[in-house]
Amino acid sequence: MHGALFDPYPPAFIPHEVDMVRVQEQVAADGVSAPAGVDRSALEQVVTAAGNDGIELKIVVIEDNPPIDTPLRDIANEVGQQHPGATVLVLSPSFAGTYSPSYDRATLEAGEDLAKTGNPVQSAENFVSQLNTPIFPWTALTVVLLAVVVLGAALARVAGVRARRRADPESACAAEG
Numbered sequence: 001m002h003g004a005l006f007d008p009y010p011p012a013f014i015p016h017e018v019d020m021v022r023v024q025e026q027v028a029a030d031g032v033s034a035p036a037g038v039d040r041s042a043l044e045q046v047v048t049a050a051g052n053d054g055i056e057l058k059i060v061v062i063e064d065n066p067p068i069d070t071p072l073r074d075i076a077n078e079v080g081q082q083h084p085g086a087t088v089l090v091l092s093p094s095f096a097g098t099y100s101p102s103y104d105r106a107t108l109e110a111g112e113d114l115a116k117t118g119n120p121v122q123s124a125e126n127f128v129s130q131l132n133t134p135i136f137p138w139t140a141l142t143v144v145l146l147a148v149v150v151l152g153a154a155l156a157r158v159a160g161v162r163a164r165r166r167a168d169p170e171s172a173c174a175a176e177g
Contacts, residue, residue: 013071014078018062023075024082027058034061038120046124050087053132055102058083060090061120072097089127091120096127103131 014020026033031047034040043059050057058079066072069092076088076099087100089111096115098108111130115123 014074015062015064015066015071017064018071018075020075020078023060024079027060027079027083031057032059032061034059034120035063042121043124046121046128050128050131053128055128055131056083056086057124057128058086058088059120059124060088062090062092065092065094069095069097073099087131089115089124091115091123093118096123098127107131107135 023033030040030044032040032043034043038061043061047057047059060075060079062072062075072090072092072095074097076090076097079088079090080086080099080101085101087102087108088098090097094116096112098112100108103111107130111127114126114130117123117126
């Protein structure tokens with residue numbers, strides 16, 4: 001369905017004060033786009049450390065908070081389109097937005113929660129740390145627990161049938177004869 005009533009892809013909202021041409025140029029140069037006053041070299045070190053861990057990371061820092069955090073994800077998507085395979089972290093003073101073809105949304109949002117410190121370097125380090133944190137294998141645990149329950153139910157049934165046979169040996173003999 002397309003048209004005036006339905007558009008499956010809402011337009012990206014990037015705040016007018018964010019110069020995406022400049023952002024893309026800076027990210028292409030060293031993986032970091034940040035305004036003056038932000039410690040770019042420390043952010044570049046985070047990008048390098050992430051690369052050593054196998055994470056192609058791009059970091060964008062914007063100066064002001066947008067009214068809501070959605071534009072940060074839109075900025076991350078725009079940068080991610082120019083850098084296929086990269087995980088993108090966009091930070092404002094109070095919000096974080098991400099894009100990644102490599103990590104699931106739950107992992108990214110857990111990282112976003114840790115990246116809302118107000119300090120871009122600490123936020124980026126926290127985000128990378130979350131990406132490197134092993135996730136508990138809930139699926140494997142569920143399968144094992146389900147197998148234990150099924151096995152327990154089967155053993156209980158077998159024990160119940162045997163107990164009934166032992167408790168009433170005459171009816172078992174009458175049924176045989």
